[in-house]
Amino acid sequence: MRIVETELLVIGGGVAGAYAALTARSYGADVTLACKTPLTGGSTRWAQGGIAAPLAQGDEEAHALDTLKAGRGLCEPETVQAFVRDARSHVETLRDLGVTFSPHVTLEGGHSRARIRHTGDSTGHSISLALAGALGAARGPALNVLEGAFVRNLRVSGGAVVGADLLTPDGPVQVRAGAVLLATGGFGRLYPVTTAPPEGTGDGLGLAWQAGAALRDLEFVQFHPTAVVRSGAAFLVTEAARGEGGRLLNARGERFMERYDPALELAPRDVVARAIAAEIAATGRVDLDLRHLGAAFVRSRFPTVTASLAPLGLDLGADLIPVQPAVHYTMGGVQTDVQGRTGVPGLYAAGEVASSGLHGANRLASNSLSEGLVFGARAARAALAVLKPVPART
């Protein structure tokens, strides 16, 4: 069997894993990144609406408050503070890596002001490509990327995680690592109607559990309010569509959100999803209406959604779009502290696989891409700090 020795093994190639690997490399660490898909796989590339971060220092408090409110009193305040403090500079790093955000920032449910940066409606895809490009450029003896690698188990010795056993396209590989960082995403695919990618099967939670880590808040599963569901497959219509002024109508043509929340369509996601489910039960259907925004604007602002709906015979700019809630994000996961440390020495977690306390019972829209950056970087630092001196964060 092939044996790979590395300082840090990162499992997962989405935003949290890719950014953790790049961060660790920037500290001079020897890194191996293993992911079961190609590098641009995972749910990151599916994210449409954008990436939330305080626009300026003065926005940190408001962003923290919005995050705490959406989380229904169950966020860890220290984690939320760390998130809003760090997020903006990491988003700037994405710019340095070549992500060209629109000068227009948008609004989404639960945000008290427009602070979502985006690249149209394919923000996750742009970020995924930029991170994969940076990893590709850094690939070499000190950055080993194993794509198509399925992790069978973590290796545990003396109560600490010391590596993993992988199945790769080239055969089994034993990775001996100073530390392992899980960034394997959530478990949305355990549900029949979900916007999660096929690979979102919760593998990281199982691996961590078997290694002795605690899992937390698994009951907090987020439904995205506006999925278009055909033949059991759910396609997301980004929350930014409501951020730009999209309205929700029931089968009687009523703008029913007036009866549920003063923020109307921009109430937090859990409120809107429950309202839609209730209105579908009561009236038979709910539609998203963007027609008043003008077809040309809608098609150019949301080209990905427009193109995806076209084969269904639906025109986002000109038709009522039938929507329903679908499982979208899993708040619970491997319990970590604010540095991404699990309770098991040598094991770290970041991104959707982790339960860092950022989201509480309900994630604020567009906090997940920035979560991946902030906690991917924090977990990488924490893991390396045990192995070698790590310079202070600038």
Ligand code: SIN
């Ligand atoms: C969306 O674009 O509506 C998804 C954003 C998110 O899940 O935060």
